[in-house]
Amino acid sequence: MIYLGGSDRIGTVHPRFEVDAPEPTFLAAHPRLPLVYAVHERPDGGLGVYDRELEPVAILPSGGNGPCHLAVDPSGRWVAVAHYGDGSVAVHDLGADGVPTGVRVLAGEGGGPHPNQDGPHAHQCVFGDDGVLYVTDLGSDEIRRYRLGEEIQTLDPVRLKPGGGPRHMTTDGRHWYVANELDATVSVHDRAWTELSRTPASGFSGLNYPSHIELSADGRHLYIANRGPDTIGVFAVGDGRVTPVAEVSSGGAWPRHFALAGGRVYVACQRAGHVAVFSLAGGLPEPTGETIAHPGAACVLPVTPAEHEDG
Numbered sequence: 001m002i003y004l005g006g007s008d009r010i011g012t013v014h015p016r017f018e019v020d021a022p023e024p025t026f027l028a029a030h031p032r033l034p035l036v037y038a039v040h041e042r043p044d045g046g047l048g049v050y051d052r053e054l055e056p057v058a059i060l061p062s063g064g065n066g067p068c069h070l071a072v073d074p075s076g077r078w079v080a081v082a083h084y085g086d087g088s089v090a091v092h093d094l095g096a097d098g099v100p101t102g103v104r105v106l107a108g109e110g111g112g113p114h115p116n117q118d119g120p121h122a123h124q125c126v127f128g129d130d131g132v133l134y135v136t137d138l139g140s141d142e143i144r145r146y147r148l149g150e151e152i153q154t155l156d157p158v159r160l161k162p163g164g165g166p167r168h169m170t171t172d173g174r175h176w177y178v179a180n181e182l183d184a185t186v187s188v189h190d191r192a193w194t195e196l197s198r199t200p201a202s203g204f205s206g207l208n209y210p211s212h213i214e215l216s217a218d219g220r221h222l223y224i225a226n227r228g229p230d231t232i233g234v235f236a237v238g239d240g241r242v243t244p245v246a247e248v249s250s251g252g253a254w255p256r257h258f259a260l261a262g263g264r265v266y267v268a269c270q271r272a273g274h275v276a277v278f279s280l281a282g283g284l285p286e287p288t289g290e291t292i293a294h295p296g297a298a299c300v301l302p303v304t305p306a307e308h309e310d311g
Contacts, residue, residue, distance in 0.1 A: 002027070002038060002054055021048055021056075026069045026257075027301040031076050033098040036301065039067035039081060047081060047092065049099055063090025063103045071125040073133070078148055080125040080133055087120025089135050091148060104152060110140035113163045114182045117141070124168045136166040138181060143169070143193065158193040168212050172219045175240065179213040179224055186213065186224055186233075188240055196240035203247055204229040212257045221245070221283040225255040225267065232258065232267065232278075232285055248285050251276025261302035264288075268297035275300060 002021050023046075024038040035057065040046030045062035047070070066085025072078070072094075079100065081090040087108030092100040108120025121139035128134055132155065135144040143158035143166065160166055165182025176189040179201065187198045201210040201224050208228040215222055215237070222235040222242050230250045235242035250258075252269025259266050265278040265285045275292040278285035 002036075002050065022046060024048065025298040026067075027299050028070050028072050028079065029301060029303055030072055030094075030098050031074055033076070035098045036303075037070055037072060037079055039070050041066060041068055041084075043085065045081075045083060045085075047079075047100065058099050060100060061103075063092070063105050064088035068122075069124045071127055073127045073148070080127075080135075082122035082125050082135055084121045084123060084138075087122050087137065087139055089122050089125065089133075089144070089146070091133075091146075091152065106144075106146065106152065106154070108137055108140065108144065110137075110142065112139060112141045112165070114165060116165065116182060117163070123166070126169060126171075128171065129173060134169070136169055136178070138165045138167055141166065143176075143178075158189075160187070161195070161198070167210065170213050170215050170222075172215055172237075177213055177215065177222055177242070179210040181209050181211070184208040184210055184226075186210070186222070186235065186242055188242060190240070197242070199235070199242055199244070201233055202226040202229045202231060203233075203244060204231065211255060214258070214260055216260065216280075216283060223258070223260070223265070223285075225250060225258055227254045227256065230255060230269075232265070234284055246284050248278075249287075251278070251287060251291065256297070257299045259300040259302050266292075266300040266302075268294075268300050270296055270298055273297065 022040045025041040034052040036050045038048040047062040049057040064083030068084040069082040079092045089106040091104045093102045095101045111117045117139045123138045124136045126134045133146045141160045145155035147153040164180035167181040169178045178187045188196045211225045213224045224233045231247045234246040252272025254271035256270040257268040267276045273295045277290040
């Protein structure tokens, strides 16, 4: 199910629309059109296009097995879908109306030393400010790179520490920050992808599977969701390294994703079946006590008034 809520001036979310959809687990907005794209994480793979009232515009194959993430490029020409199941990346060409008109599939290859690295597992797509599509591959410990156009140019992949399992990443334009799911770390890399540091994602003992990672708008803090400890880790950003500042409860079990918006943090607690809402004070999340019920919550997508009437 996909849920759409509008927030008031103090950040409280009020329900507007919801729609049944087959296993939607990640969302992305078109940069100009009032459209939202969703991956349907199932073996046969689905890609949904929805309007501002969550009415389906198009439902079509995603181009691979087990899609888990997607991103729309800033020009609105392509939507890229990462498939965990078979490791492929599907690049969908978008028409002027934002509906996919064709797809090109880029296969993955390789594996790693961890038991969960039995083959390629593409996990996140990010369009860089250099025009390159970056893809984390948890299975092969690589950042795959492509330059899109009428022809797709496959660039040399970046090879990361074996067994780390890169899941999600973010950048401030100077450095790349990677949430490594399998060794439970945050690694920092320069623009040439030289690793500068690697820091535990959580101070708690026991198993941890970091999920999502984001920078604050001012670039001073880095946030990471920890599944297992069920926390949000807060780090101060330095020159090529991050330093733990705080670690707070995520407000529910298995924080799969979160989003920063309007001075708040919205955490999708998948196994708790809700989104927990935090305020930000000096960069640190503080619980508001507000939760938004949503079974299997897996992704939070903030949208601007230009994309949706109430944000």
